[in-house]
Amino acid sequence: xxxxxxxxxxxxxxxxxxxxxxxxxxxxxxxxxxxxxxxxxxxxxxxxxxxxxxxxxxxxxxxxxxxxxxxxxxxxxxxxxxxxxxxxxxxxxxxxxxxxxxxxxxxxx
Amino acid sequence: xxxxxxxxxxxxxxxxxxxxxxxxxxxxxxxxxxxxxxxxxxxxxxxxxxxxxxxxxxxxxxxxxxxxxxxxxxxxxxxxxxxxxxxxxxxxxxxxxxxxxxxxxxxxxxxx
Numbered sequence: 001x002x003x004x005x006x007x008x009x010x011x012x013x014x015x016x017x018x019x020x021x022x023x024x025x026x027x028x029x030x031x032x033x034x035x036x037x038x039x040x041x042x043x044x045x046x047x048x049x050x051x052x053x054x055x056x057x058x059x060x061x062x063x064x065x066x067x068x069x070x071x072x073x074x075x076x077x078x079x080x081x082x083x084x085x086x087x088x089x090x091x092x093x094x095x096x097x098x099x100x101x102x103x104x105x106x107x108x109x
Numbered sequence: 110x111x112x113x114x115x116x117x118x119x120x121x122x123x124x125x126x127x128x129x130x131x132x133x134x135x136x137x138x139x140x141x142x143x144x145x146x147x148x149x150x151x152x153x154x155x156x157x158x159x160x161x162x163x164x165x166x167x168x169x170x171x172x173x174x175x176x177x178x179x180x181x182x183x184x185x186x187x188x189x190x191x192x193x194x195x196x197x198x199x200x201x202x203x204x205x206x207x208x209x210x211x212x213x214x215x216x217x218x219x220x221x
Contacts (some may be wrong), residue, residue, distance in 0.1 A: 033209060041214070042214050042215055043152070045209040045210070095206040095207055096167065096211070100151055100201045101149060
């Protein structure tokens with residue numbers, strides 16, 4: 001079966017760095033997406049990785065290792081507005097997104 | 110308004126009633142999707158559409174019907190609502206099947 005695993009909840013301090021991990025087992029691979037979802041709102045696109053390595057976009061970076069079925073999202077200089085759920089999704093061989101249950105990130109002052 | 114919209118935003122209905130959730134996008138994206146989001150689960154794909162008059166089942170299609178007569182609209186119908194269909198429903202669109210998806214604001218549906 002297809003499976004995406006990510007921690008249910010993480011807590012971090014304002015100004016710090018946090019890494020949210022995602023491991024996956026899917027039928028084929030056509031890229032990995034990270035989305036941010038604030039409570040009561042829609043998911044919004046953060047990043048896309050299809051090749052191994054690190055993609056940096058401002059305070060956010062995303063890493064992919066296809067051989068290990070592993071990705072992480074790195075958030076630097078955390079701000080209170082970063083409190084949200086972070087969703088990992090893998091695009092399978094049929095170009096359908098398989099979603100993890102999300103990681104709720106709590107930022108403390 | 111530009112973007113992707115859903116209506117209604119909130120809906121309460123009773124078991125056995127038919128309910129239609131609307132989705133409209135102004136980008137002329139080819140692909141449109143319907144997901145449901147439940148606590149403890151990732152987003153689950155109900156149906157998707159590659160173009161007008163082309164639809165296909167996702168992971169959890171039972172009890173749902175879709176149509177797509179125009180590129181910009183993708184309504185989702187619950188033919189006979191059940192309590193297990195209480196959920197938040199998101200519509201999304203993308204330009205190509207491999208592009209990032211853009212989500213509507215969601216419809217919170219409660220079936221009593």
